[in-house]
Amino acid sequence: MRNLFRRALPLVTGDAAQEAAPDLWVRCGRCRELLYTREWEAAHRVCAKCGFHARLSVADRLAHLLDAGSWHERDANLRPSDPLGFAPPGRPSYVDKLAAEARESGQTEAAVYGHGTIDGIPVVLAILDMAYFAGTLGAVVGEKVARAFELGIAERCAVVVVSASGGARQQEGVVALVQMAKAAAAVQALAGARLPYVSILTDPTLGGVTASFATLGDCILAEPGAVIGFAGPRIIEQTTGEKLPPGAQTAEFQLAHGMVDLVVARRDQKAAVARVIRLLLDGTAATVVAPGAPEPAATGTNGTSFATSPTVAQVTR
């Protein structure tokens, strides 16, 4: 019977691949406990037995962080291009790879951004998506993240970014690399407007994303068990021959080393984010409009303005 189960049941490895599986039961990717799918989904894919946080789709992430019905995506029409003409011998061209990624993930890029409310507080939210091209940072992801910060400035609200990424997208070369600088500059622009930025690090957050906007939050939250680091474990072992001790580069390791503020279970994240933003916006800076803050770039036509929503000051007082 056990063997039968093992064959028939999808293993929760953290990929969104088994998302469509209508199975009644799933098996935890860490402790291998059998979990009732409906309960597991209701717990935002956290194992009831061991607390393992499986990876979430963007839709699931939105559902657990934002107030129901508050999400308005912006610039969903941005599509990747092929700036280098990347088509090396013996490997699929970047253009072909993009088509395959879109087909397999059902997504058009590795990030979304938009606005919504968390506990009634208006926020701009950007989410990176491991399901598409391993969440890699290319021009579209960089542009969406930068626009998210500029939208935060324009609307004078906090920005929340949920990171999950394998790093910079090699196929865009220096264009991808420079997105790190572009996104960091946008974080600085928000900081100049003295608006809060909460960064949520999820499994995995690596490479160029860790070395840019993901680690520049006023508050950095991490999901339990998430792998977070600059060089991935494989690169460390290959380059230095060092064997990583168990638990290295987890959220808890980063907390112990002073790199993140909080490790927060998924079910508590919404309340934690709301509390931090409320507290930070209750200082005197919130009412000061920073002079000389850069104008946001022109955005696409998919967004809806939320200029009519209550200001943060109104919500918090």
Next chain:
Amino acid sequence: MTLLLDFEKPVGDLRARLETVERDYATDPTDELGRLRADLTLDLANRTRAIYQSLTPWQTVQVARHPLRPQTLDYAIGMCTEFVEFHGDRAFGDDRAIVGGPARINGRAVVLVGQQRGRETRERLDRNFGSPHPEGYRKAHRLFQMAAKFGLPVVTMMDTPGASPGLGDEERGQGWALAANLAALATLPVPIVCVVIGEGNSGGALAIGVGDRFLMLEHAIFSVASPEAAASIVWKDAKHAPHAADALKLTAPDLLRLHLIDRIVPEPVGGAHGDPSGTITSLRAVLDEELARLAAMPVAELVASRYAKYRRIGSWFEQGGAPS
């Protein structure tokens, strides 16, 4: 000391023959030997020029990594009338893979920060082959803040295989250190000129490579990752590094064409390693010109145009529209 790259072999043979002829001519200055000497000299110059005009990207990588290529401290000594090397990040240690301090170039005081790979084995080990640890980036950060405090322009020199990827680096927050530098440079209220003098790979280069002007020496490379690292990601095999070097568009002419860098600093024929002092002189003249131009800009305008410069970099389609 001669260190010939594979594709330099024909030049090396010619140079050896020329040296023999010159020795003979010194003792026996016949017309015939004189003519031979002149022919060989011309031939050598032409062959060198031909080779260096048509380097493949992978050959450029070899030139960029050449052990005799000038490094940051060579420029500091060769082009600065004064340079005081500052040490330490005031928190953990002194990383010898990043050097820097106040300096004077053509009368102008600046803060110079650069990566230093080292040359002899012991020095290379001491400097971790130019792969900085977090404390190196934090030393750079401290020097950037000092430059801002005193209104000194910043000159950075990139020459690194990438940021160091060890367990200790992770424990001390390598990603955090890199990100903090990107943020600091984005709004630093002084002119910043960045130059890739050798190899400029990944976030490890970028963390001292954000500024108002981004220059590359003619045979330097600038890349999202080392060709070996990119090959092990894209091909799952580092042996494909030459293919990766082709595909990544990491040479100065390619990056200028893609509008990803601002200017190429020409190297003497035969590369910087063949004529270090010529290279240093050439870069000093370019830096002088760039710093003079930036010094004339009001700080607010400088920082705003830096933001706009980085904000523009990217390439995408809007569905149903044209690429932007």
